[in-house]
Amino acid sequence: MSRFATVDAAGPLRVVLVGAGNMGRHWLDVIAETPEVELVGLVDLDLPLARRALAERGLSVTVGESLTQVAGDAGAQAVIDVTVPPAHHAVNTEALFAGLPVLCEKPIAPTVAQSLSLAAAAEASGQLLMTSQSRRYYAALAELKDALGALGPIGIVTTEFFKAPHFGGFRDEMAHPLLVDMAIHAFDVSRYLLDAEPVSVDCRTFNPSWSWYRGDAAATAVFEFEGGTRYTFTGSWCSPGFETSWNGSWRISGAGGTALWDGEGRPEVEYVEGAGPGDVTRATLPTAVRPEIAGALDEFVDALRTGRTPSGDVHANVFSLAMVEGAVRSAETLGTVSLEAVLEDGYRDALASERREDVRGVLESWGSAAAGLRTKGVA
Template sequence: MMTHKIVVAGCGGMSNTWLDYAVQRGNAEIVGLVDIYEESAKAMAAKRGLQVPTFTDLGAALVATDANLVFDVTIPASHKQIVTAAMNAGCNVFGEKPMAESYADAQEIVALSQATGKRYSVMQNRRYLKQIRSFRDMLASGAVGTVGAIHADFFLGAHFGGFRDAMDSPLIIDMAIHTFDQARFISGADPVSVYCHEFNPPGSWYKGNASAVCIYEMSDGSVFTYRGSWCADGLNTSWEADWRVNGSRGSARWDGASLPYGEVVNPEKPEGFIRELLRIEGESKWEGQEGHWGCLDEMFTALEEGRPAETDSLDNIKSVAMVFGAIESARTGQKVKL
C-alpha cells in the first residue's frame, strides 16, 4: 500500500479537518508543518501532539522530511507558489479552493501538473453530500426530461472578519466556486459563456462586491443562473444554495439540506392549460463519507489507483473558469466566452 508522507503548508490558519483525516488514515503520516510564522506551526504541533519539525520555507521542509504529498491550506494568494514548489519537488498536492488566485495562474498550474505528472486535487467538499448525489442522479436518470435551465440562489449574512472582508470580490472569488462547481457536477455540463453583474448593496460590511447575478450558457445547451449575496441578513439559504431545475418533462428542487424532490407531467392524463403532475422523490444511495472527508477519500484513493481525482486540477479549472469569467464580465459589462 502506498504510504503518504505529508507536509502541511499554511497550518497556522487551517481547520482541524485536514489533520484529523490524515491522523486516522492508516497509510498517511504528517511529517512536517510549514507557516510563514513558525510560531504558528509550532503552536499547531503542540496543540495536536505532533512530534514533527516546523519550517517557514516549504522547499526546506520537503528536503528535510522526504515528503511526497503537500496539504496546501494557505490563503488563495499563496496557492500558485505552494503548488508549484511542491510539484517541482516531486510531490502531489491536495489544496483548498480556489486552485489559484487568477485564471492565468490556474492554467500554469495545470500545465505544470501535466509536465511533471504530479497531481493537484482541489477541495470541493460540497460535491460529497448524499443530497447532492441524489439530485445529480435524479437529473441523470431523465426523470424531468432534458434539462433546459438550472437556477441557484445563495443568500447568507456571513460575518467572517479577516481577509475576506478586504477582498475585491469576496463572494465570487472565495465562495461562488462551490456553487459553480456544484452546477457542473449536477448537470454534467461545462460552461461556454457568462454574463455577470456584481455589486455591493447597502449595509454590506465587505470592502468589495459581496453580491452578484450571473448567467451561464452551458455546453449541453442549458442555462445556469446564479443569484448570490454574502451580506444578506435574514431569510438565509443553506450553504449549499437553493436549487431549481426545469426540464422538458418537469422540474426538480433541492433546498441544499433535504433530499431533492420534483414534479413531472403525468403521461396518463390529457393535455390541459396546467398539466397534471406526479411527485417524485430523490433516493439516498450515497454510502461514502460526506464533506471534506468524502473529498479526501476520493483524493487519496485516486492517487493510490494512479488516476486523476474527481476534483483534480485538470477538471477543476473549468469551475475556476466560471469564477474568473464572471469577474471579467462584471469588469467589462460584457458577456465573456469561456
C-alpha cells in the first residue's frame, strides 16, 4: 500500500503550474508535449506575465494569484511548483494541505530545516512531494549505473565541472553560486550511482580574480560515503575554454575496473581481467527515459498512478540538500563537517520554527532526522 494518495481518475493528470518565469515557460512546453498531463491552471503574482506566457503558446486556462483558488476552480489533481526557492516551502505546504501532490523544482527548499518540515508535511497531508532533480534522467546515466554493478567495491568517484555562464541576476550576487545553485545536481547523482549516503564532507571554495560573480564560484569538495567510498567534486562557473557538459565529467574507480562518462555520450568501461558485466542489478531508470525535467514529470505521473515511491521523493532528496549545506558549512569553517550533524541541526531548527501543529507532531514522532528519513524506504 502506498504511503501517499494516488490518482485513480481516468484521463490525463490535471495540473496547475505555479510560476510563469523563464523556467515556468520551459515547463509549459514540456507539459504540452506530455499526453499524460493536462495544464488546467497557471498561478503567478504577475498576472500579465502569466497571460502572455499562455498567449504565446495558444493556451487558455484558469489564471490567478492564489494557488488554492485556481486549483479549486480548475479541478486540479496536482501542482508543479516552479517558483523561486525561497517560496518553495510556503507554496508546497499550501498545495499539500489542499490535498494536492506536488512536483517541485530543485532545491526542494533553501535549507535542510525547511526540507525536513516539508517531508513531515507530506506525511501529515498524505500527499506526494517530489523534487525535480532533473539531471538524474538520462539513458546514459542509467547505463553507467548498470556498469557499476560489475566493478565490485567502489573506491573513488570524481566529477569535474567547468563552465563559464554569464547568467546575470541573483546568481551573480550569491555567496556560493556554484555550490548552492548547481552542485546539488552532481551531488544527487553521486547518491544515485552509489546507492549510499554521505557521512562527511571537506570543502574549500574560492573566487578566481577574473570571476564575474560576487561570491565563490569555484570549489573542491571531498565526501566520504557509507562504506568508505570517496566522492570528489571539483568545479568552476568561471572557467572558459574546454568546458565540460552541464552534467560534468565522471570517473568511477572500483576493484574490477573503471567507468568514464563525459556527461553527454554513452559511458565507457574498462574491466580488469576476470571481471565483466555478467549478472548485474539493472538501474531503476529505463534506458528509454526522457531527459531532464520531462523525465521527472514522467516519474511523478507514474508514482501517482502506481503508488511507487519516486527517486525524487522529498525524504530522499533531503540528503542531497544536506550535501550542499554541509559543503557550504565546511567551506566557511575550513573544517570537515559531519552530515549527520547537518541533518540533526536542521531537525532541531525545524522543530523550533514549525508553526503547524500537525507537522510539528510528525517531526516530534521521528525523534531524529535520521530516524524520520531512513524509515521511509527511499533512496
